[in-house]
Amino acid sequence: MTFWLAFVPAVFVGCKKKEQPQGSGQKAPPETTRPVPAADRVYQADTAEKINLRVLYAGVPNSERAKDFVDFLAKHFEQVETAGYNAFKQEQSSGFDVVILDYDGVDFNAPRPNISREYSRATITMGVPGAFICSSLSLKTGYL
Amino acid sequence: MGDAAHAELLDHEVYQKPFKVQPDFEFWDTPANYRDRHLGDDKLPDKMKVWRVQNTGKTSGSVVARSYGFTDSPDAEVLALGFNHGKEYGAVGVGRHGNFLQWGYSAPPSKMTDAGKKFFVNCICYIQRFDGKGPLVRSNSSHRLNALRLAALINRIKDKEFFSGSFSSDLMGKYEGDPNGLVQYYKSDFELIYRDKVYCIDSELKALGINSNRTVDALQRLIGLLQDQTHADTARGLLARYTNESFASAEQWQQWLTANRDRIFFSDVGGYKFFVAPKGYLLPDGR
Numbered sequence: 001m002t003f004w005l006a007f008v009p010a011v012f013v014g015c016k017k018k019e020q021p022q023g024s025g026q027k028a029p030p031e032t033t034r035p036v037p038a039a040d041r042v043y044q045a046d047t048a049e050k051i052n053l054r055v056l057y058a059g060v061p062n063s064e065r066a067k068d069f070v071d072f073l074a075k076h077f078e079q080v081e082t083a084g085y086n087a088f089k090q091e092q093s094s095g096f097d098v099v100i101l102d103y104d105g106v107d108f109n110a111p112r113p114n115i116s117r118e119y120s121r122a123t124i125t126m127g128v129p130g131a132f133i134c135s136s137l138s139l140k141t142g143y144l
Numbered sequence: 145m146g147d148a149a150h151a152e153l154l155d156h157e158v159y160q161k162p163f164k165v166q167p168d169f170e171f172w173d174t175p176a177n178y179r180d181r182h183l184g185d186d187k188l189p190d191k192m193k194v195w196r197v198q199n200t201g202k203t204s205g206s207v208v209a210r211s212y213g214f215t216d217s218p219d220a221e222v223l224a225l226g227f228n229h230g231k232e233y234g235a236v237g238v239g240r241h242g243n244f245l246q247w248g249y250s251a252p253p254s255k256m257t258d259a260g261k262k263f264f265v266n267c268i269c270y271i272q273r274f275d276g277k278g279p280l281v282r283s284n285s286s287h288r289l290n291a292l293r294l295a296a297l298i299n300r301i302k303d304k305e306f307f308s309g310s311f312s313s314d315l316m317g318k319y320e321g322d323p324n325g326l327v328q329y330y331k332s333d334f335e336l337i338y339r340d341k342v343y344c345i346d347s348e349l350k351a352l353g354i355n356s357n358r359t360v361d362a363l364q365r366l367i368g369l370l371q372d373q374t375h376a377d378t379a380r381g382l383l384a385r386y387t388n389e390s391f392a393s394a395e396q397w398q399q400w401l402t403a404n405r406d407r408i409f410f411s412d413v414g415g416y417k418f419f420v421a422p423k424g425y426l427l428p429d430g431r
Contacts, residue, residue: 051162051265053272065252072253076265097272105250106205117282120243122275124268127250131207134246138282140220140413141209141239141246 050078056096058083058113065104073100088113093121103129112136145206145248148172149237150225151193158223158270163262167195172227181232183292194227197237197260198251206250208235213287213413218421218430219280223267232293238267242279245271273427280421281414288330288337288412295319295326312342338385338416348378357386358410360401363418367401370394386410387418 055077059066061084073080083092085103090113093099098121103110105127112133125133125141135142151169159165171191178188198206208226211234215221219242226237226248237248245267253261294310299321301307307316311326319326329345330337335356336346346357352375354362363386369379371394383397384390391397401408407421 051269053269055268068252068254072261073268077268097275098268100268105252118278120276120278122243122245122271122273124245124247124271126247128205128207130246131209131248134209134241134244137244137279138284139241139244139246139279140214140217140283141236141241141244142283143207144210 051076052078053097054079054081054095056081056083056093056099057102058085058088058092058099059102060085060104063104065102069100069102085113086111090115090119090121093119093123097122099123100126101130101133102126105129108132145208145226145228145230145235145237146203147196147198147200147206147249147251148194148227149197150227150233151195152225153222156223158266159263161266162269163266165259165262165266167257167259169193169195174233175227175229177229177231178233181293183232183289188233192227192233195259196257197224197249197263198256200251200255203229206237207248208237209239209246209248211235212289212293213411214239216287216409216413217279217281217411217419218409218426219277221431223270224263238263240271240274243271243274243277244279277425280425281411281419283413285339285413285415288334288343291330291337291343292327292334295330296323298323298326308342310342312344315342339412346382348382352378357416358412360405360408360418363387363401363408367394367397370397386416 055073057066057069057073057080059069059082061082066082070080070082081096085101088101101113101123103126107129110129110132112129115133115137117137125131128143131141131143135144151167154165172194174188174190174192182188206226208228208231211222211232214236220240222236222239223245224238225233226235228235239246247264247267249260253264256264291310294307298307298316298319304316315326315329319329330343333345333350335358336349338344338346338357349357349362352365352369354365356362366379366382369375389397389400391400404420407423407426408418409421410418
């Protein structure tokens with residue numbers, strides 16, 4: 001409930017900015033309709049308006065890199081939380097819109113979180129370790 | 145891969161929203177590996193238009209995925225071609241397969257360019273719309289373009305065992321010392337390549353006068369031939385080769401095809417099979 005109270009005004013703003021089809025002549029949908037996905041909304045660059053997505057960043061705790069990412073993500077997204085990359089369990093993705101799996105970007109021998117083929121949360125894998133995660137799941141985005 | 149992406153694909157919506165990505169372009173020398181691995185008959189330009197995603201100053205450290213077969217299933221798409229010194233032109237710097245988006249660049253946001261930062265934020269927003277949409281196929285074979293790429297290498301790699309999973313010993317003997325001949329062998333029947341332990345040309349399809357193994361028309365032809373006693377057994381065998389279905393009658397095959405025609409696709413990477421995308425999986429534009 002608390003989430004929706006915060007969410008509806010943001011969606012309403014987003015709807016106002018969404019491009020409307022020309023000549024549709026249709027009334028604007030009521031606010032109670034399904035929220036417009038963030039990917040369909042157009043934000044103005046360099047404004048303080050945050051994107052209404054819940055992002056889970058799973059990185060290396062207490063690392064400079066993790067701080068770098070989280071600081072950046074927090075500037076752009078309404079909700080950003082963190083988890084440990086090594087200990088990441090796919091169940092932790094529950095309640096988030098997007099998960100980012102990030103180790104260090106470059107390590108060919110980075111550990112790989114245990115992710116099943118049934119896992120379907122929208123997820124970004126980062127750099128070389130990300131490519132190896134993709135390989136282990138037989139994805140086209142994998143290394144080689 | 146280093147810091148840059150090629151300038152192609154900037155019309156994709158992932159560059160348009162939420163932020164408009166407006167990179168500064170540069171022209172960089174075409175890497176030697178691009179020419180070395182180029183499979184087309186055309187000549188690559190001396191310089192290529194690129195933009196910097198990040199500023200690490202390194203020419204390696206990031207990673208691309210191979211381009212071959214990347215888009216042979218509708219659950220995958222290329223979002224950025226990575227400028228690289230290891231693989232082919234067209235290798236994937238940023239790509240999506242199902243609910244996964246692989247960002248091949250290595251740097252944290254503080255080392256991304258302004259355009260790179262906007263692209264990264266857009267990618268986060270973009271992949272969210274594929275939440276719950278796992279991949280339709282998994283990589284369990286290699287695309288037919290690899291037959292050409294590997295055929296071109298038979299003189300360069302001396303260990304013949306390297307090719308044991310690619311070419312039959314008969315072919316290796318026939319084309320020993322003649323990579324161009326082997327490349328041409330596969331090019332001539334490119335649409336009929338499939339894998340059965342090695343890269344094969346489907347002579348059975350060819351004998352039936354069917355000139356591709358990856359079109360829905362070919363599927364329709366094979367189903368039609370089930371009614372022809374002369375070719376029914378061959379057609380049944382070919383349907384088993386190229387689908388995961390096992391219907392008993394021609395009518396059932398036809399019903400399956402009719403019901404799914406708009407959602408059927410063929411994937412080399414997925415195992416040289418026809419697959420059906422579930423209803424509602426694809427976006428209206430086919431993604």
